[in-house]
Amino acid sequence: MVADISPPELAARQAELFTAPSHVAASMMIGWTLTMDGVGGRIVETEAYHYSDPASHSFSGPTPRNAVMFGPPGAIYVYRSYGIHWCMNLVCGDERGSAVLLRAVEPTQGLDLMAARRGLEDPRLLCSGPGRLCQALGVSHAQNGLRVDAPPFALVPGPAAGVVVGPRIGISKAVDVPWRFGERGSRFVSKPFPKAG
Numbered sequence: 001m002v003a004d005i006s007p008p009e010l011a012a013r014q015a016e017l018f019t020a021p022s023h024v025a026a027s028m029m030i031g032w033t034l035t036m037d038g039v040g041g042r043i044v045e046t047e048a049y050h051y052s053d054p055a056s057h058s059f060s061g062p063t064p065r066n067a068v069m070f071g072p073p074g075a076i077y078v079y080r081s082y083g084i085h086w087c088m089n090l091v092c093g094d095e096r097g098s099a100v101l102l103r104a105v106e107p108t109q110g111l112d113l114m115a116a117r118r119g120l121e122d123p124r125l126l127c128s129g130p131g132r133l134c135q136a137l138g139v140s141h142a143q144n145g146l147r148v149d150a151p152p153f154a155l156v157p158g159p160a161a162g163v164v165v166g167p168r169i170g171i172s173k174a175v176d177v178p179w180r181f182g183e184r185g186s187r188f189v190s191k192p193f194p195k196a197g
Contacts, residue, residue, distance in 0.1 A: 005156065005157065010156065010157070011149075013157045014074070014149050014155060014157075016028075017029065017032075017092065017155075017157075018073035018074040018090075018091075018092050019073060019092070019093065019094055020092060020093065021048075021092075021093050021094075021095075021098065022048040022049060022092055022093050022098040022099060022100055022179075023048040023179050025048070025090070025092040025093070025100050026046040026047060026048035026100040026179060026181045027046075027163050027165075027181045029043050029046050029090070029100060029102075029181075030043060030044065030045075030046065030160040030163050030181055030182065030183050031043065031044075031157075031158045031159050031160030031161075031183060032155060032156060032157050032158050033108065033109075033154075033155070033156045033158050034102065034105060034137075034148070034153070034154070034155050035109055035110075035137075035153070035154045036137045036138060036139060036143070036152050036153050036154075037138065037152045038109055038110055039109055039110030039113050039114060039136070039137055039138065040105060040107070040108070040109055040110065040137055040154075041105040041106045041107040041108035041109060041127065042105060042106040042108060042158060042183075043102060043104075043105055044104050044105060044106050044182060044183040044186040044188045044189055045102075045103035045104035045128075045180070045181070045182040045183070045186070045188075045189045045190055046100050046101060046102060046103055046180070046181050046182075047100070047101040047103055047168045047169070047179055047180045047181070048098075048100055048101075048179040048181075049089070049098065049099050049100070049101065049179070062097075065079060066079075066097075068091060068144055068145045069089075069091055069096070069097050069098070069099050070096040070097050071091060071096075071145070072091070073091050073092045073093060073094075074090070074091065074092075074147055074148055074149055075090075075091045075145055075146070075147060075148070076088055076089070076090065076091070076139075076143055076144065076145065076146050076147070076148050076153070077089040077090075077091055077099050077144065077145075078134070078139060078140065078141050078143055078144040079141075079144075080141070081130070081131060084131070085130065085131025085132075085134065085135070086131065086134035086135070086139055086140050086141065087101060087102075087130040087131065087134060088101075088102050088130065088133065088134050088137075088139050088143070089101050089102065090102065090148055101130060102130060102133055103129065103130050103133070103169075103180070103182075103189070103190050104127055104128045104129060104130075104133060104182070104186075104188055104189050104190045105127040105133050105136075105137075105188070106127070106183075106186060106188040107123050107126045107127055107136070107188075111123060111126070113138075114126045114127070114136035114137070117135055117136055117138060118132065118135055118136050123188075124187055124188055127188065128188055128189060128190045129190040130190075132190075160183050160184075161183055161184050161185055161186070162183070162184030162185070163181055163182070163183065163184065164181070164182050164183075164184050164193045165178050165180065165181055165193075166178060166180045166182075166193045166194050167179075167180060167194075168180045169190065169191060180193075
């Protein structure tokens with residue numbers, strides 16, 4: 001459940017998030033609630049990408065595909081992964097070309113619609129991975145460039161039970177950069193985080 005927050009406080013918290021460097025914003029977003037048309041839940045897993053990062057779509061500069069990453073912070077960047085799954089990112093930071101990949105959400109709103117879209121009932125599998133998340137929320141390239149702080153989206157701050165950090169998943173460059181963030185103890189992340197040594 002999202003606590004009541006005044007519109008001015010919400011705008012201030014969102015502005016703080018949008019202007020934070022991507023690796024800071026990715027950690028800050030854990031525990032926030034994201035919905036599209038009232039369907040969504042608590043963000044429990046993210047990954048950060050920066051224009052100087054060889055694993056980032058923006059590393060080689062602006063293209064028609066990644067142009068949203070070079071636009072204003074607070075925009076949604078949607079791309080297709082491996083020609084199959086949509087993936088949603090939040091553009092952030094003072095420097096253009098940075099974004100946070102939304103990897104997993106703990107479903108809290110619109111579970112019946114998510115289950116119908118995904119063709120399964122297990123809430124742990126509805127949004128545990130960037131492609132599953134987009135399918136469950138109904139996100140596609142049609143949302144590319146929209147603002148996350150305006151309808152049909154809503155993004156509201158909320159607490160996390162603690163944040164764990166690890167290397168990003170499914171990349172071949174900068175594989176050791178610890179820019180994957182998750183809620184400690186969440187059963188809704190896409191993959192377990194490495195145990196602290």
